[in-house]
Amino acid sequence: MLYHEPLADTADQLRSGRIDLDGYLDELADRVSAVEPEIESLVPEDGRWDRLREDAAALAERYPDPADRPPLYGVPVGVKDIFHVDELPTRAGSALPPETLTGEQAASVSALRDAGALVFGKTVTTEFAHMSPGPTRNPHDTGRTPGGSSSGSAAAVAAGLCPVAFGTQTIGSVIRPAAFCGVVGYKPTFGRISTDGVIPLSTSVDHVGTFTQDTEGTALVASLLCDGWRPLPPPSTTPTIGVPDGPYLEQASDTGLKAFEEHLDRLVAAGYDVVRVDAMADIDAVNERHQRLVAADAAVAHEDWYRVHGDEYADETSELISEGMEATMETVAVGRRSRDELRADLTALMDRHGLDLWIAPPAPGPAPEGIDSTGDPVMNLPWTHAGLPTVTVPASETDEGLPLGVQFSGRFDADEDVIRWSHGIAETLASE
Template sequence: MLTDPQPLEPLAVALRAGERSPTALIDDYADRIDSVDDDVAALVPEPGRRTRLRREAAALASQYDDPATRPPLFGVPVGVKDIFHVDGYRTLAGSSVPPAAITETESTAVRRLLDAGALHLGKTHTTEFAYFEPAPTRNPNDLAHTPGGSSSGSAAAVAAGMCPLALGSQTVGSVIRPAAFCGIVGFKPSYDRIPREGVVPFSTTADHVGTFTADVAGAARAASILCDGWVPADPGDRPVLGVVEGPYLDQATPAGRAGVEAGADALADAGYEVRRVSMLDDIKAVNDRHDDLTAAELALSHAERFAEHGDDFSETTAELIDIGRGVGVDELVDARAAARAFRDRVGDRIREAGVDLLLSPAAPGPAPEGIDDTGDPIMNLPWTHAGVPALTVPCGRADDLPLGLQIVAPFGEDESLLAWGRDIAAAVADVGAVDDGA
């Protein structure tokens, strides 16, 4: 295993207090990259990365020589999924399309992190245009397995200890699934809570900006900078938790279901009230609607680019664009309206069940073998379709690979989700190998 995830929160505190030097920290991370990234392939290659980062770290330290003035991410290196535009860098988006046809103005999310004192570690590999054509990245837990996608490089970089924070995006399951496969924390906020400007679009209705960290506290720190209107929540009383049951859960493998059961047992032992919540009986219709919606919006997002550079698109992405072109205008309008109605329906069901948070598998099971398939995002799809906030934390292992526990809150309750998520993560941290009954 090449995993060595570093929690963001204590590192950020130490950097701001002057207990860690940004330039010395850059050397540590650059050494780690030199040691493992030939195998993991999380980062888009950048000649002179160490020299550039040392120069930027030294300038930052000079600008903020007084610890009292240091911003919240002072000196923190951040990996950036290569669909986010960064000034001075080409955007490749995992594609053979010429960068000049992709690169635009800098991402708002990136700018917020840089303004908060972060250092741009570099671009991380992504599947082509955040769809399924795989990146070269491998899972640091076992190089023979996928790290997931589409935010492959961001998840692997954090898991392998190359950076403590990375940006990703999710249109179906591209933050929560790779975080689970790599054994780290993934956070997808409520829809549009983090601005999407400056990110290569897939689906305007379903795209979410998210983060990867090794700790929930670090995810909360990043969210407080990235999310619009962030107001820290007092965790207060423990939440009532609901394990989702029904046809949705049947989509998971025995290992995926066993992981949730093991997590639920650990939480009950820790004093949480855990209930069973039957919902999503029409999951097939939800899945089909989301597939049509995202395919249609991908076709719209890339219409001009595909018309000019269609031969540079992979067959996988071109096929989805072709499917999307076949979705009628009325169908698309109906799908968008249905997604908004589904958000309300999820919130209503949570309230009816008397729970605060829902629990489910973060992926059907552990990471599949090979890197030609990034795994199935089916367990994330309904929560992305609804645009509700989701968090995954490590919870057990199957076949000696990590499993994730997906925690979902009602729309807009991102602060409460992360406030409660810290204790939930701690309660399931010691779940070991799960028994899937095989």
Template sequence: MPQTTFIAKTPAFDAYRHASREQLDGLVAALVKRARDLDPQLHILAGDIDGAGIARQTAALFERFPDPQHRPPLFGVPVGVKDIIRVDGAAMRCGALLPPVLFEGPEARCVRMLREAGAIIFVQTATTEFAYFEPAATKNPHNPRHTPGGSSSGSAAGVAAGLFPLALGTQTVGSVIRPASFCGVVGMKPSFDRIPTDGIAYFSRSVDHVGFFCQRAADIPLVLAAFDPQPGGGSRPEALKVGVPAGPYLAQAPAGTLAWFETVLEALRHGGVEVVRVDCLEGIGEIGALHRDLTVAEFAVEQEGLFGEYAHLYRPVTVAAIERGRAVPADRVAAARMSRGNLRRELTSLMDAHSLDLWVCPSALGEAPEGCGSTGDPAMNLPWTHAGLPAISLPAGRGAAGLPMGLQCVGRFGQDQRLAAAAARLETALCGLG
């Protein structure tokens, strides 16, 4: 079967927002059919599609918002939800073998906010086990022999394959930005705590972010509006100055990725963007070690109540993380938590000193690796997640194997709409990369 069979664009958000009842029913029915047809090959879904439940949601939307002029920002937009985020009426499994009853609780606040914004909760999406590194069965829609990335595997792959136009994911290291890059879609990890995390199965409360996937940078402000009705600061900039984080952080990328990145930078310059190189992240090795220690230590605490009784149901990679986490000293955890704020201040000071609007760098070390036994390395995402800064991955051409590559754009803390506006400007400059 040709690779392109699995890739599709869903209609723009406005097609759902301005649809009549009959039109919206038709749009959603087409997505339901596509999801059911493709999931046996791509393994994107974590649960069954509740057609009757979707129909009830649609009917309720038109009852609540009969006037098309006063519809909320995501009216009628179907959303996939990563299976570590609770949804009323659906069993949450966390990609694990444990009984789903163990994960029951109130619906996640971010899901409730999407409902209030008019979204249709469409289906749950596959995740790696407990959002760590044990892969889900999900395949990359561009080439099923390659990983879609993780841990938000089903959410990224589902948007790429045209099963739904929007999906929620989470990121503790690189679980939104990296799969967005591998699957050739737009992904955003907002500023830390911008989207509420209560109602998710936490991995590491100090750094877990809720993020999302969509197909166009133009979609991002509408999604952010669902979580903050008056965000401000989102006007499209006429001029942009971006910083390249030169030094040991960027040197982690292989030569082929760095060559692609130079091509991207040239496209940005051609589009009128000023590019400057800034030495930074000299201590990337220790930043990475602190982040990893913090996350596994907090994961061990989160799992303590279940692991004693159900250890035999945990997969080996997850067991190893819990055992490592138990061994991390308390003073090391405290130092790691403190380092998050220190890194944020350091990066912000550099942005101020060089008058930067944002940072740009690769979203991943390269294209999606072949095979589905690993979800790829999150090294390019780690420091930005550690600092809690907002990040967006934009599709930016393809690598040597013909698979998507992504440009990671990182903004100032709390200025998510401003970053989204800049990303829309950069998306235009990148459109010629293919």
């Protein structure tokens, strides 16, 4: 069911004409027909292929000369169904009428369309990017969750239905599903990719992120999406990596921790300097402050819709909004101040110990069985709370063939460094 389709190579071949765009769409249609019924990663769309072929024909007419083609010429991009897209309805994984959930096309979608990308279609999301899952299954094992809330995007990229897809992360909804599905996930520095045109869950901590199969593809798409992207040369040395020992790391399962230590051993053997640092002793308090902040923000974001359509919300989302309605201004203030404090604490530890990156398991363990839950985002929460740029890459597999990865985070606004270091880390861990 899995299929190798790295974004950087696909984009290069489509742009140069070494891959014929019409033929590529034909092959993609065949693959979707064969695979999609098993994983259900896409929001159903009547006329998908007619729309894509019309868009492709218009693109080819606009750019007949390969030398003039934009960087993502003809690349199909999956779009999580909380992003508004011109000509496609937004349902947000909910039972609310689509005409209620309307808005201007997301700035991030426009950016990739301007770069030549084709909107492949909407991908399945948990309801309003919270916890109530959709039907999507993990391509590695259809009896397991692909993670959430960006479940459809992660599964679609892993299954080779599209080489890049959008997700969002409010706690762990890019990094965790990427790890469960064995692909590369990227969550930027808070605010570096616009959230305009994306239905919010928590404006204080929502991030737009991406899924690809390759770190080179992550670099390509980040350069088109990140505000003020700064091209950097390849690194001349390996980064010094910090392991956040203590209560945070202990939240991972025995299986996850055992694999993580093996991943660290491989990095050390490859010449990486890995430093263990006591960090985040107050992780329980950080987790609680983050959850309360998300709830408070969700109550504000959904106030008007919930007043009219409250009975149509899933129980999990209703509980979050109800909790948020009880929040005070102090709760919000404490939560937002906590973001800055955690970021400052982690940065101070990096300064003190000469660290370039933090590294951690991207989930407590491999994807759990069943699709009624999307797994625990606790390993992602502090990096989201602090707004630090984070990448996850595949690192190994369990005996059952389930992906295990590592996530690493850098300094605030240092996305370029995190991504350029990701190439070497991914290559080292893939060499086993």
